[in-house]
Amino acid sequence: LIAFLLYLFYLVAPIGQLVEGAVQLQNGLAALKRIREIEDLPGEPVSPAAPVGSDPVGVRFEDVVFRYGDDRAPVHDGVSFEVPPGGLTALVGPSGAGKSTVFALIERFYEHQDGLIEVGGRDVRDWPLGELRAALGYVEQDAPVLAGTLRENLLFAAPDATEEDLRRALTRTRLDDLVAGLPEGLETAVGHRGVLLSGGERQRVAIARALLRKPRLLLLDEATSQLDAVNELRLREVIAEVAAETTVLVIAHRLSTVTNADRIVVMESGGVRAVGTHDELVGSDELYRELAATQFLVS
Ligand code: ATP
16 A cells, blocks of 8 residues: 555656646746836836936826726726835725825836826836836745755845845844744845745835835835734834835724824825824824724725
8 A cells, every 4th residue: 555655646746847847838838928118118218227316206196097998997996196215104094095106106116197207207118217216125925935944044135235135134124033943043044945934024025125226216016924922013113224224105904003194185086085193093084083993904
């Protein structure tokens, strides 16, 4: 029986590998298609190599209209708001209100059809794409930790970062304690087949990775996963500290983030419904009050 089971294992294992390989190939092809789509964006100015400036940049949306296809209803139908350089601005609103689309338009993954989007006082269409992307940091909602060491995870987007940059990014994201407790410090394997990090730790690793690229504007889609009190506090401290140095625009899913924000933009069905601080909005906006009551965990 054991021999039969072993035979069965040897028969099935390569099929598993084949399936895994096919899935990886499919993911690779999808990524390639996405790169081609981005490369094909119309009217792309030729990109000069040298980035211009390193100061924090603000964002302005003025009457922005955007639909994902000519036959689709607009996702943004006259969206206007302003994010001054530096500080923390939060985007909140029900699922489907168009918050992630704001990020996609700032990053120029899509072109808006009408209105104006400015980054750093400059029409987003006039930024050379390479320079724009170099100025932006993006931290996705449930950021993956790749197989490899923690150092590799942090440096893959900023291979030229110095040890000092790395140490600073770890301190700013409160990861220094975590690193000190790992068996091989930064050389510890993490992710799949390594030390598993919690949702809050993964997001802080992603923030550290983004900071190493010295972004002039950090776009942060806050983790929706439940965090314990310590991780929630750490994330709040980290966001506040980063916002003291650069512009942070966060899609907020936590009350603790919005209560700390300098301003909150409340989005609803393709428009901006209200802008204010937490205290102002609690007093003036019914939808905001409802979102606050449900802790923003609405998506
Ligand atoms: P959530 O909090 O659920 O992420 P959101 O406020 O971020 O919502 P968006 O993700 O910007 O909202 O989506 C707004 C609308 O646009 C939704 O109806 C969504 O289905 C649609 N949409 C988003 N991305 C695409 C896409 N790539 N192609 C077509 N439609 C899209």
